[in-house]
Amino acid sequence: MVKIECDRLQDIANEYFEKVKVPIINRLTFYKLLIRVLTGSSTAQELFDYEGVHFKTKNKGVNFFLAKKKLDPKIKNRAQYDNIHISNAAIWVDSSIIVLEKVIAFLEEERNLKDLVLVSALESHDMDLALRDFFGIGDKESSKELFKILAHIIDYDMFDMFAYGIATQLEVNTCPYCNRNYINTIIKEGKGLIRPQFDHFFPKTEHPFLGLSFFNLIPSCYYCNANLKKAFKTHHDFNLHPYLAGYGDACKFTFLYKELRPSKKHPENYSLFLMSGVDNKSKLYRQIFGTGKDEGNVTLFKIQEIYHSAHRDIIGELVDRAERYGSAQADSIEKFFGMLNIGRADFYQFYFGNYMYEKDFNRRPMAKLTRDIVKQMIPDFFL
Structure with missing residues (x-):
């Protein structure tokens, strides 16, 4: 393995935070408004009119909360938004809504969000566990619905908006895991053609707070990321982290x-x-x-x-x-x-x-x- 070397690494990370914080905060605002609608303190129209997230994203978030047996088909249009009420919520919502409100309030504080997005490679694993412990979020099985919500707030799909820019600035041309394959970034006439995949060193399926953390995202080749590592539970005790060391x-x-x-x-x-x-x-x-x-x-x-x-x-x-x-x-x-x-x-x-x-x-x-x-x-x- 080859260590990722870049003179501007922290500057690139800081620039990334300033960009990614906007869509994350928009998601937080959406979920905060959704909870208010569920509890009757805001209207479905307010939620429908919120422009911070795409309509499909709203629907996905809403449907996380609703009991599938009570509402079939899932909410897809404005008329169905009137069904967003605590009486139609899934069983898990009642016991978890307070936890979710605390998570939202915590991440809305910019310094907290920045600490999370820019947490160092060495401290990221412990931060995820500490946050889950602080909010009382268990493992993936015991808190699977909260894991889904966290994955939608700290949504890795957002990273695609920034991946080409980050990969270009890092100038890492070969996979740090294997040093066998080129992972060049090519942009032509403002359009991205090819770029590296980005591996979550600590898998986002197991560490929900780290889905968009800069130093948890490793530019890598398809073979190492998708064929070999997959969602393997890497850890500092028995794996090298490319931002920390090479062989x-x-x-x-x-x-x-x-x-x-x-x-x-x-x-x-x-x-x-x-x-x-x-x-x-x-x-x-x-x-x-x-x-x-x-x-x-x-x-x-x-x-x-x-x-x-x-x-x-x-x-x-x-x-x-x-x-x-x-x-x-x-x-x-x-x-x-x-x-x-x-x-x-x-x-x-x-x-x-x-x-x-x-x-x-x-x-x-x-x-x-x-x-x-x-x-x-x-x-x-x-x-």
Whole structure:
């Protein structure tokens, strides 16, 4: 895994909050008005006329509260808004409406909302649990209706309005989880064409307050987000967070040469492994490799299996180039580039086709693999 590096990270996060707070507050206002209609202190017409949210969004919110057996079909038009009354509410509403009012009042305070949206990667998990404990919201099973309402207030669908802008500013071109796939952001004539997916490090299905928290949203590739991680319950104790750390030298790619094919570049000549550079009893080891089923990012994202199956051809090419560099002409190669006033990192990029320093690994796929293999072959180059 590669750490997400960006000089303007906090500025980007602050700009995002100023934009996302508007639709969130509009949702809060809508639900506050809906509760008033249910309890008879506001009219259905006031709710219908509220322009802060789309009509379909209103209907979805209203139908969360109404007993399905009492009102069929669901509310779809203005005439049916007169049915919004506590007598038609679902059973759970009576016992949970006070909790919901407290949540709304809390999030309406801008400083509270800002603390939530901009909570740090290290503190986000504990904040979600603390808020749920403070409001008396249990787990997903015991409080499933409140989870639905929270997911509609802190609605990840809103993020699509900001995703292209954030991805463009972050300039993360490869998936931080695997460093295999490009996740470029392309905007043409003001229209977004492609962008990364954004993974919830702490799944929004389990952590309802974190659905729009900036540092909980990780730009990533489709394979890591949708195929491998899905809604897996990652945690700081047994997973690395891309905004906090990358593998560094704690986890290195290495290889064994088997000479099964005549061409030294042939991928079948190589076995690819991941080697630990830390104590296997340390927390960092557990975060990277895991000590139990599905723990550790290497296990979760199937790094060794995928790289071994798909990318051994790169090893053969790197070994060939490293051996050529290490032969008698190495000095003359460096002198030639020295004459052109090109530094070691530029020479590395030209010769091995990737970036030399870890801070740049998110700019091109296979940067971590390339550095580890080249360093294994010619360690003196990095001194």
